[in-house]
Amino acid sequence: MFKPSFKPKKTYIDLSAVKKTPVTFDTREGNFPCPACSVWLSEAEKIQNNDFCPRCGYHFAVGALERIYGVCDENSFTELDAGLSSLNPLDFPDYADKLAKAREETILMEAVVTGTAAIGGHNVAIGAMDGRFMMGSMGSVVGEKICRAIERAAEQSLPFIIFCCSGGARMQEGMLSLMQMAKTSAAVGRLHAAGSLYISILTHPTTGGVTASFASLADVIIGEPGALIGFTGPRVIEQTTGQKLPPGFQRAEFLLEHGMLDLIQPRLEMRSLLVRLLNVHQGGNHDQK
Amino acid sequence: MFKPSFKPKKTYIDLSAVKKTPVTFDTREGNFPCPACSVWLSEAEKIQNNDFCPRCGYHFAVGALERIYGVCDENSFTELDAGLSSLNPLDFPDYADKLAKAREETILMEAVVTGTAAIGGHNVAIGAMDGRFMMGSMGSVVGEKICRAIERAAEQSLPFIIFCCSGGARMQEGMLSLMQMAKTSAAVGRLHAAGSLYISILTHPTTGGVTASFASLADVIIGEPGALIGFTGPRVIEQTTGQKLPPGFQRAEFLLEHGMLDLIQPRLEMRSLLVRLLNVHQGGNHDQK
Amino acid sequence: MTRNKFEFESNYRLLESKLAELRDLSVTLNCDFSNEIAKVEKRIAELKAERYRHLTPWEQVLMSRDLERPMTRDFVELLCTDFVEMHGDRLYGDDPAIVGGIAVFEGRVVTVIGHQKGKDTKENIVHNFGMPRPEGYRKAFRLLKQAEKFSRPVITFINTPGADPGVGAEERGEAWAISQLLLGLSQLQVPVISVITGEGGSGGALALTVADRILMFSNAVFSVASPETCASILLRDVKRADEMAAALKLNAVSLKDMGIIDEIIEEPVMEPLLSSQSFTQSLRYSLKKHLDEICGTEIPDLLEMRYQRLRKIGRFHEIQ
Amino acid sequence: MTRNKFEFESNYRLLESKLAELRDLSVTLNCDFSNEIAKVEKRIAELKAERYRHLTPWEQVLMSRDLERPMTRDFVELLCTDFVEMHGDRLYGDDPAIVGGIAVFEGRVVTVIGHQKGKDTKENIVHNFGMPRPEGYRKAFRLLKQAEKFSRPVITFINTPGADPGVGAEERGEAWAISQLLLGLSQLQVPVISVITGEGGSGGALALTVADRILMFSNAVFSVASPETCASILLRDVKRADEMAAALKLNAVSLKDMGIIDEIIEEPVMEPLLSSQSFTQSLRYSLKKHLDEICGTEIPDLLEMRYQRLRKIGRFHEIQ
Ligand SMILES: [Zn+2]
Numbered sequence A, B: 001m002f003k004p005s006f007k008p009k010k011t012y013i014d015l016s017a018v019k020k021t022p023v024t025f026d027t028r029e030g031n032f033p034c035p036a037c038s039v040w041l042s043e044a045e046k047i048q049n050n051d052f053c054p055r056c057g058y059h060f061a062v063g064a065l066e067r068i069y070g071v072c073d074e075n076s077f078t079e080l081d082a083g084l085s086s087l088n089p090l091d092f093p094d095y096a097d098k099l100a101k102a103r104e105e106t107i108l109m110e111a112v113v114t115g116t117a118a119i120g121g122h123n124v125a126i127g128a129m130d131g132r133f134m135m136g137s138m139g140s141v142v143g144e145k146i147c148r149a150i151e152r153a154a155e156q157s158l159p160f161i162i163f164c165c166s167g168g169a170r171m172q173e174g175m176l177s178l179m180q181m182a183k184t185s186a187a188v189g190r191l192h193a194a195g196s197l198y199i200s201i202l203t204h205p206t207t208g209g210v211t212a213s214f215a216s217l218a219d220v221i222i223g224e225p226g227a228l229i230g231f232t233g234p235r236v237i238e239q240t241t242g243q244k245l246p247p248g249f250q251r252a253e254f255l256l257e258h259g260m261l262d263l264i265q266p267r268l269e270m271r272s273l274l275v276r277l278l279n280v281h282q283g284g285n286h287d288q289k
Numbered sequence C, D: 001m002t003r004n005k006f007e008f009e010s011n012y013r014l015l016e017s018k019l020a021e022l023r024d025l026s027v028t029l030n031c032d033f034s035n036e037i038a039k040v041e042k043r044i045a046e047l048k049a050e051r052y053r054h055l056t057p058w059e060q061v062l063m064s065r066d067l068e069r070p071m072t073r074d075f076v077e078l079l080c081t082d083f084v085e086m087h088g089d090r091l092y093g094d095d096p097a098i099v100g101g102i103a104v105f106e107g108r109v110v111t112v113i114g115h116q117k118g119k120d121t122k123e124n125i126v127h128n129f130g131m132p133r134p135e136g137y138r139k140a141f142r143l144l145k146q147a148e149k150f151s152r153p154v155i156t157f158i159n160t161p162g163a164d165p166g167v168g169a170e171e172r173g174e175a176w177a178i179s180q181l182l183l184g185l186s187q188l189q190v191p192v193i194s195v196i197t198g199e200g201g202s203g204g205a206l207a208l209t210v211a212d213r214i215l216m217f218s219n220a221v222f223s224v225a226s227p228e229t230c231a232s233i234l235l236r237d238v239k240r241a242d243e244m245a246a247a248l249k250l251n252a253v254s255l256k257d258m259g260i261i262d263e264i265i266e267e268p269v270m271e272p273l274l275s276s277q278s279f280t281q282s283l284r285y286s287l288k289k290h291l292d293e294i295c296g297t298e299i300p301d302l303l304e305m306r307y308q309r310l311r312k313i314g315r316f317h318e319i320q
């Protein structure tokens, strides 16, 4: 049975340390093409431009902590449930190795980071998934951390905000993984019953079991420009149906047109939108920050 | 102000008298073609065949009382609110004449008959609209009678069953007529809150404000085969959009396919279906009659 | 408002130009009676204003349809701050004929929902001429349930020719979407206030007009069917729509008499609505006054009153 | 079950035909050892039955997908009376991949919802191979809310490869429809019991499997993804699906060990399910027993247990 070889970080994590982590999800060593407009970029150019393509504005994937720090008030984030780590409950081939590699590469314990923070002075429960950690797949730990964050929000009457990014359920944990869909959805049920505001932000890519559970059950669902959002992945659809996919299929703009998103917000303006929503939710009596 | 010149019938109405009324909605003097298969029929042939086309089974329109007697236990129907009659609140041109003519032709006071009855031994509140009375249009009286029937069902915990047949709101009563949509819908809200079973049967034709209010708010929505059901009438759609309507458009079978009906039931088997639904609703402990 | 909306406008334009000719002539002939001319000018203006104040029902129908009238987004901008527009029914699509979201009005967070037409043909196609499809009504329903969750009062702005009369709308259950709103609004556990700002067309308008209070602009209309439809069905002559407009009693004064609306917001005469400070002030004031009243009422009482308000509508004769 | 479903079946068929040859020869040669042959025959039959009793996970996957397995309508016919099927989501369409309605089971009115595949290719196209589109899930949701209104317990029958992986399903919010069911079932104020009767494919199956009790046929499977998908993604070799079937622990025994299902209904060996009286009796008995238990529980307690049942699923390590 796998035991984590290092003590997980608790509470505050230094963002500068995280920034150094190479973003392996969207890039290769040296130069690489922008997935949207195919312009060639270097890692340095990308970082310099706040993880956007300098030519077309494509939103490159960013890590969970960058997400959180990008919208929260300074020094307000406290990580919680950082001590949870995945086991290999089915003794699934290669799973332990993959986990170890993901931990090493991302300096994260799992594909989601959760905790409490303040945004524009409003206390919130917050979480962010990290696509670099095994494609942001949801296993027991992701499901458990999200559930705890939701339950905390319900108990303490806090708004709950989550940045989603996931390839779906983590196959290596079998049905334990699939059941996290039901578990997190049930927790959202309690959150709504408690009257908490729930905002879900769907980033590139959000697919499979995450889209079909907590991610699509929010009061306000925000998409990032160009993000791929759906249940079945586009390649599988193409292979299964033999159909050519329509242009823009499963992109945030397509989802908005089809009624699934409340709005699309560029990453740099995400914080101001969240502040506005939280202000209004509180009764409109707070000044915007 | 119009005053009805004859005392309206109360409680029991003799069906044999009603049967003699010429069905003017779908027929002309002498021979006429079946609207579905164009075979030529006489009124006698039609009546002999229970108001179906002997060739294609087309369901001809029948009067409100025939509807009610067709599904209720013998001698169980008691008409209620029979004393309500329409005024001409807007002094709308020709309205009083049209009302007088409709009354004379149908021996009905208005386009809906309501009351209580038993079906398979189960007490119910029931109503049926009559398309021969000014196209079954809904004015103040139709709205009021339906509201009272619904409220009665809610108060006495009775199932509510209504046969719908309407061209929409009665234009001659202006907004008083349109508001009956909101009034009857609000009454259905109370019916659901009271936990009563509500079954609506959409017959040919059910369109406009009736479809867009109480008719489509039932627990179980049953269509009659071939019935035209919709919001905007097919001629208006064709004129407005210049589009050719797809085959079978707005027919019950089309509505079923598009998810709007629970099921389609031929008229002769309507009673047995209602008995089954009422049996099951009561706990399945009653024998079918 | 410089376009020629009504026939009588050309008469006044004729008078005005004739008067101008007279003035020119008097200058040419060096014959000064400018005082007298000014008086005539003033009198013509007074008569014209008077005429605008007494539009016929059919003229009010035309007025209510004017694309220069402000639409929901204009009212939100005028009256509210912090508007966040929300899209989509989460079922099938986002309907641009209905706009909705949350905003702050006079210190209160409210859910705002209303029809949106375009200002020109191109915009009108985007907004489907303000004719909602089922997904518009279902978006509205979703936002109403959200308002209920967060105990936010609701303001609706009504201006639509009616529900979309298309094949797709029928296929996706236009009638089902409308009735769901009628029932849903009648039971919604938050205060609801509606403002009829332009064309209140049939069931497609009514779907968003089940409310605790209904305000109405003085030249707005609310009708069981368009006068053209009534004329074509009842008189078999669409050209007699003006007669039907009068017969239908579709204007604000008639509807207030019938107890269907609560208050009339007087529109300015010959001035764009939003340019008139007295108009915008009275709109804001009336909205706030009614909102204060209904927000101060316990929800069960409010719902009972909302029910009774509808329940008593209708006129008939009854023999016991 | 005469078709060749598994490789091992041809081995037994070979043995059987060889034995028949031997028997024929013995008759021809007038050399009687029919007693001994009968014993061999019996032994082969025993071994074959034993083999069927111990199918590999991959064989169980194939078994669970067998189109000869009964589907929802068959179970309703077997177990219930007075079935009235209800159609449509009242939003967009009626999905033949999900069947639902009300019926009487052992004296109780229940709402029954389940997947429906076809028995042959033609029927399968009608039923979309049992892969629901959003309208199927939304029909189910509507019927569940109706069950709640009338306090009717719910039985769901699960047998689907998964949700429809098509363009239209994505356009109409497949994920939204599924999550709505997951949340809706977790809060539904009536008892819910699920029976996994065949292929329990991913989220598309889970959507109807949030329940107070979950029963499972012994050769049914329930998996996070199909073994083929796992093999193709994780091993980049779809031919190694059998390895993945074993690794995924997708069969009834493993799932009972994990606490995900409650009871296994033993399938008969080499006999159609509904022909086996012991099978149909134990299905009926188990359903009734569990239904009696959950129907005897107060709803708030039931909902708390339903929540905790899900809440505790997951295995992880925690450092405080
Ligand atoms: Zn680019």
Ligand SMILES: [Zn+2]
Pocket (backbone or CB within 6 Å): B034, B035, B036, B037, B038, B039, B053, B054, B055, B056, B057, B058
């Ligand atoms: Zn015929």
